[in-house]
Amino acid sequence: MRSLFVLQRRTVAQLAHFQPPKHVKNEAVKAFGKADQLDWDLLKSELFSLSDTATKVPLVIGDKEFYDRDLAKQTNPGNHQQVIAEYALANEKDVKSAIEAAQSAKKDWINASFDDRAAIFYKAADLISTKYRYRILAATMLGQGKNVYQAEIDAVAELADFLRFNVKYAHQLYNTQPPESTDGVWNRVEYRPLEGFVYAVTPFNFTAIAGNLVGAPALMGNTVVWKPSQYAILSNYTLMQIFKEAGLPDGVINFIPGDPVKITSGVLSDPNFNALHFTGSTKVFGDLWANIANNTASGKYKDFPRIVGETGGKNFHLVDKSANIQHSVLSTIRGAFEYQGQKCSATSRLYVDAKVWPEFKKQLVEKTNDIVPTNTSATNGLHQFMGPVIHENSYKKLSTAIDQIEVDPELTLLAGGLHNDSEGYFVKPTVVETKNATHPFMSTEFFGPLLTVYVYEDLDQVLQQIDSTTKYGLTGSVFASDRKIIRKVQEQLRYSAGNFYINDKSTGAVVGQQPFGGSRMSGTNDKAGSASILSRFVTPRAIKENFYEISDYKYPSNYQ
Template identity: 65%
Template sequence: MLRSSARATLRITSRALTTRALTSVRVGPVSRLAVRSVSQFAHAKIPPNLTNEPVRDFSFKDQKDWDLLRASITKFTDETLEIPLVIGGKKLYRSKTIPQVNPAKHSQVLATISQATNEDVQSAIDAAKAAKASWSAMPWTDRAAIFLKAADLISTKYRYDMLAATMLGQGKNVYQAEIDAVAELIDFFKYNAKYAEELYQQQPISTTAGVWNRAEYRPLEGFVYAVTPFNFTAIAANLIGAPALMGNTVVWKPSATAVLSNYLLLNILEEAGLPAGVINFIPGNPVEVTDIVLADKDFSALHFTGSTAVFKNLYSKIANNVAADKYRDYPRIVGETGGKNFHLIHPSASIDHAVLSSVRGAYEYQGQKCSALSRLYVPESIWEEFKNKFVAHVGDISIGNTSAPESLNSFMGPVIHEASYKKLSNALEEAQSDPELEIIIGGAHDNSNGFFIQPTLIKTTNPNHKFLSTEFFGPILTVYTYPDTEFENIIESIDSVTSYGLTGSIFARDRQAIRIAEEKLRYAAGNFYINDKSTGAVVGQQWFGGARASGTNDKAGSGNILSRFVSVRNIKENFYEINDFKYPSNYH
């Protein structure tokens, strides 16, 4: 087992982890005077050359990228890593552990993960509280510098380690890992710093003679609880990073199936200068951890991405605690949950473009994106051509262990774990016996070595079938064909058949059809696409989030989300002195 400083020295060799990749790096002690002395920069600005991180395409002409990636993958597969809790800057190993396996090869244990006890959870809360004063008093430029440096470390020194950890632990192919664990993660850190700069500059626009009005963006009074998902390393980074950037301290419960990449991310933040106790890392039983966190009077915000059912449960617990006067303040609740995302194809659409976009939207990363295409509506007049082309492309999809040397270029890999596999395989077996469903292509599944589900297209004759409303979170796409003359009616069905409202697309050349769909589907999707697939929102370009059962729609990737983690104080300073308490009207 590999251990970090407290248990054994981590030896760095060509076949081990890169320098400090998984060891704690802490800044030295900071004097009280240094923390309290605010730098006198006048309206400091984020470096002006802010652009989205370029995505490397890993074509086979770029052999250097592939060689560096293979070397990083080897670092994580040579030995099993032992991952501790990190509380108040200290690594804590516990006797109770769970494994994180490679979902494409479940016999391969990547890491053993210490599980937090109840006492550990309380210690994490206490550490977050203890770190709050110095962190919140630190100039925002210093906080931003930590995240900007972390972004640059990921872009350069740790790029291939981040890719390898995400590919191995979360079953992504190299391109999906590149757009997630590198590009989007970097974008979140850099753009959030820019958004913070802009937020702090928003000040009252009106005043009177002898008065100075100003706004202070205080961090929330307590601590933030971040519950992060398996499917995007970048989402985990944003869920902890956005509140921390604004001066909050965080208790972080990572997904059990993403701990490897998440722990690497924490170590990179530490190397970038993150002080002890600002972000406390506590893998553990989600119910036990959550119950302790939500019972604390200083709990001030939930930052969540995960299932709708879990989010509703947390929302209910918080509401009950508010009613019972358990909290100092009204906690902020920020959540992004599930989706039942749609592509609506109009008879005027480019069939080839709509087909290819639908294949990508439904099956990239095995349909395990919140925004993944899950329901498809095709007019009867073009269905046969659409179907034949769709089936041909699906038949060309390569499936394999996306982190193995022989299949690094696979388009699809495994689903995340056994529970997901069972849910999806049960749905496929149900489809085989349902008279309202027909499997057009796919339907096979195999868990002998990894958790593999074939990309599947299912046709239904019922526009209200549960396969058009139930989220599967896997590579299962359900299609309904509608009469061309029923275009507007099918729009109403799309809007009403499910409770979700995350993403959706219209494919059409007819501008009037686009206008009708955009207006009638106004609340059916928080991210609406015209002639583009339902996945792939880019930080700073398409702000991401949905409403209804899909979440609170606070728009990750925009400045809107930062406002949820500050509490504004307005200050009025008067320069004039009065000489009477009466107003002129009192002398009339």
């Protein structure tokens, strides 16, 4: 049956060259306003369903699901007594099996037509935006502590956008062909999948990122071993089920939760490892890079592995005296405290011109103090702006830093400063001012709702400090109405941010509009949401076909 399926796909590919739908557009974000009662009812139904009993999550390797392994639990970070999933943990044998399944599936998947592969991911996007919309919303809210709007823009809109726009970008890449051929010659380029398998290590904070990290290489004909975050198991398994329902063949993506060190050790020791697709901490990414480099130097791999990663950020807002103060304040609150500051692009450094600081401070403190973190997946918290931080380690890191403010003479607490973990991991949005532009709070990534402010008088000096204070280069914003200031900041901070915003917050890149990624220690800047990242998961072959025949080995210049 399998051989017949492969034959049918090849036949279709020979009959026509198909064009993907021309009008791919961003998935509309549901507002979940007061009038949207049906949306609320459907969401609540899924929340109750997923809260009623813990979901049993297996390993998914090839055509099999494995439940009979050591188990771990995923809890609701807003109510850490609530277990929402019990999931199987992959052992060393499972890692090997996942690699074998990926290699076996590659034999057919590499020969599947692009049209077949594209149709699967188009179907998955439609399932996400229709049949499974409220389920994946609920899973993301319960497991990752998002409010409904943050879950909607992530687990539905951005996820569907990645899957659809990737097809558009892949088609563009495949159509990038040599512009010239001499008479009697046809030049063309084949964009082959990588020869080995791809290892995808996905984060807790965006369900969409998880989908893109596994979906992008798979679309290009690769097979994937997927290690999901232990704090996003429920939503990620839901996504795996959606891929299967959409028609993804067995073994193309293999889902193996478990100990990250053990799984990674098994994956990176395999000679067929060919690419890392990673989102997570800078430290972990650096360690993986070193491990891969050492293995490459020792000749372990068949190929030089591709390393694609997006890591951390210490992202800035710069507010000039010509800025609209209210807009700048509200944008900063959104940038710093949406999803509890747990976005790699979240605003965590704020530089404000001294001339407007008094009014800016007044509005910032007033608005920040209005925010109360709540269990956003509970009935009484569904409408709240902020939820819990993701886990105990994050809570401890943030609470320790916040407690240091009181005893640090270079820091002044302006708002927040409270935290409580008795029921969930709740941290009040906190704003602190420093007189030291190079204070550790201006360079340390806390990955939470902690914003540090520096009030400046000399723009040239503060631009130098913004550029040099941290090792990151992910996102940043300037707020100003003076075009000379905007131009100056944009040019002098050219390498300080891979995504630079003018009069907008440092978060919220949209697939198809702002390709996302940063350099320096923020990652490889391969720009998710663009054709650029897809090019990392193919290995082109130039093909020259000659139609003329020669009659002599000599050239005219060889004769007198």
